[in-house]
Amino acid sequence: MAKAHQIVVGSNWGIRNIFQSLLAILATALVVTAIYLTQEGEQWSHERNKLHALSKCNLFSGNWVFDNESYPLYKEQHCTFMSDQLACQKFGRKDLSYQNWRWKPHQCDLPRFNATALLERLRNKRMAFVGDSLNRGQWVSMVCLVESSVPPTLKSMRTIANGSLNIFKAEEYNATIEFYWAPLLVESNSDDPVNHRVAERTVRVHAIEKHAKYWTDADILVFNTFLWWRRRAMNVLWGSFEDPNGVMKRVEMVRVYEMALRTWSDWLEVHINRNKTNLFFVSMSPTHQKAHEWGGARGENCYKESDQIREEGYWGNGSNPSMMRVVENVIEDLNGRGLKVQLLNITQLSEYRKEGHPSIYRKQWDPLTQQQLSNPKTYADCIHWCLPGVPDVWNELLYAYILHPSLTF
Numbered sequence: 001m002a003k004a005h006q007i008v009v010g011s012n013w014g015i016r017n018i019f020q021s022l023l024a025i026l027a028t029a030l031v032v033t034a035i036y037l038t039q040e041g042e043q044w045s046h047e048r049n050k051l052h053a054l055s056k057c058n059l060f061s062g063n064w065v066f067d068n069e070s071y072p073l074y075k076e077q078h079c080t081f082m083s084d085q086l087a088c089q090k091f092g093r094k095d096l097s098y099q100n101w102r103w104k105p106h107q108c109d110l111p112r113f114n115a116t117a118l119l120e121r122l123r124n125k126r127m128a129f130v131g132d133s134l135n136r137g138q139w140v141s142m143v144c145l146v147e148s149s150v151p152p153t154l155k156s157m158r159t160i161a162n163g164s165l166n167i168f169k170a171e172e173y174n175a176t177i178e179f180y181w182a183p184l185l186v187e188s189n190s191d192d193p194v195n196h197r198v199a200e201r202t203v204r205v206h207a208i209e210k211h212a213k214y215w216t217d218a219d220i221l222v223f224n225t226f227l228w229w230r231r232r233a234m235n236v237l238w239g240s241f242e243d244p245n246g247v248m249k250r251v252e253m254v255r256v257y258e259m260a261l262r263t264w265s266d267w268l269e270v271h272i273n274r275n276k277t278n279l280f281f282v283s284m285s286p287t288h289q290k291a292h293e294w295g296g297a298r299g300e301n302c303y304k305e306s307d308q309i310r311e312e313g314y315w316g317n318g319s320n321p322s323m324m325r326v327v328e329n330v331i332e333d334l335n336g337r338g339l340k341v342q343l344l345n346i347t348q349l350s351e352y353r354k355e356g357h358p359s360i361y362r363k364q365w366d367p368l369t370q371q372q373l374s375n376p377k378t379y380a381d382c383i384h385w386c387l388p389g390v391p392d393v394w395n396e397l398l399y400a401y402i403l404h405p406s407l408t409f
């Protein structure tokens, strides 16, 4: 009996105790929830404010800020698919500060690149870069930016279409990030991805289908074309390359560029599924081949440059404003016909980066002559960009638009 009583007393006490504990827990839970909700709300409104600032911000007008805490976004030697053409550190560059710059738009901050978030967005999708070697550099940058988030067994790289189409795949996400070589977008005699250096360039400005069939159904398309057009005039061919009865005429730049971009935009207008595909065009990438343009010595170029151009609004002679206007007009006309192409206006921000090119620190495809070796600036590459480096920022801009479609529409 005594034992039972004790148990009853004990359990009575126990029940009261549990009840009080429950109350205490409930009260705590309420307080914690309240705090959490407030924080969540603050965080949410913080995010919303940031997005609001972003949507009102010109992402392309700003300045470079030294930031060696967050940059580079990946290590050159850790990127499995790095290109020897862009791996400046591997090829002997010692001053590595070109890797440490963040782009700061005047009115906002760029969202932080999050590889997982991008791969989630690309799940079951194709993203394709289409264009020349600068676009290929941006593609390599994008692959490097995401591939560290993918375990080795779950990623692959392959090449099809005679080497014209390179496909990086993140298996877990069934997502691909691709590059298609078409330096003039339309057909030309420079379409071979390896042997494309020809003496006389000939372009079929009215023909794009041979290339387009490889990329038309992608979910995100990122185009560029500029560098290969930089000459006074070009041979335009009506007829196929094999057809002896084809008609050939020389057509002046900027007109020939416009003809090609019209072919491109007409193709998009008819073939792109507007409900599915997001379109981007990357504006021209500036070159730094003439040092006197930024106050250096005549005859010099980007070789040995280790600092940026600080003059706000600097615009070198390597970038052609009338070609930029053609792109603008073609895109505007397409918008008028209900197809949105977002221009990634990377020209101005890249103009400042005269120190970001490989210069002599890259793989040389042809052996160098004694004469070249004795005067290194003669073989310096002042066109492409070291990675990690400037193209990573182009991809951060692309990322902002992909993750926040409201910026585009």
Ligand SMILES: *[C@@H]1O[C@H](CO)[C@@H](O)[C@H](O)[C@H]1NC(C)=O
Binding pocket: 058, 060, 061, 324, 328, 345, 348
């Ligand atoms: C690109 O951005 C620069 C800098 O903000 C600006 O001067 C230029 O007009 C822009 N070009 C286009 C086509 O939007």
Ligand SMILES: *[C@@H]1O[C@H](CO)[C@@H](O)[C@H](O)[C@H]1NC(C)=O
Binding pocket: 068, 069
């Ligand atoms: C960043 O740069 C500063 C100044 O050059 C230097 O003192 C610091 O050690 C660097 N930090 C890192 C993480 O490299």
Ligand SMILES: *[C@@H]1O[C@H](CO)[C@@H](O)[C@H](O)[C@H]1NC(C)=O
Binding pocket: 114, 115, 116, 117, 120
């Ligand atoms: C990156 O994105 C993923 C998926 O959206 C998210 O779970 C993760 O928290 C993000 N990481 C950072 C550092 O924001």
Ligand SMILES: *[C@@H]1O[C@H](CO)[C@@H](O)[C@H](O)[C@H]1NC(C)=O
Binding pocket: 124, 125, 126, 174, 175, 176
């Ligand atoms: C994988 O992605 C492709 C597009 O790249 C899509 O057509 C296919 O349906 C996807 N597979 C699965 C199993 O969802």
Ligand SMILES: *[C@@H]1O[C@H](CO)[C@@H](O)[C@H](O)[C@H]1NC(C)=O
Binding pocket: 161, 162
């Ligand atoms: C690859 O090149 C060969 C020879 O130039 C050509 O016959 C073939 O049609 C090409 N294949 C593709 C898929 O373009």
Ligand SMILES: *[C@@H]1O[C@H](CO)[C@@H](O)[C@H](O)[C@H]1NC(C)=O
Binding pocket: 273, 274, 275
């Ligand atoms: C796109 O979406 C609209 C509205 O949802 C639909 O009417 C139209 O058929 C779709 N077009 C295509 C090509 O799927």
Ligand SMILES: *[C@@H]1O[C@H](CO)[C@@H](O)[C@H](O)[C@H]1NC(C)=O
Binding pocket: 292, 293, 317
């Ligand atoms: C840029 O090119 C124009 C036209 O060719 C020329 O007049 C001008 O002097 C050049 N500027 C520099 C800094 O070389």
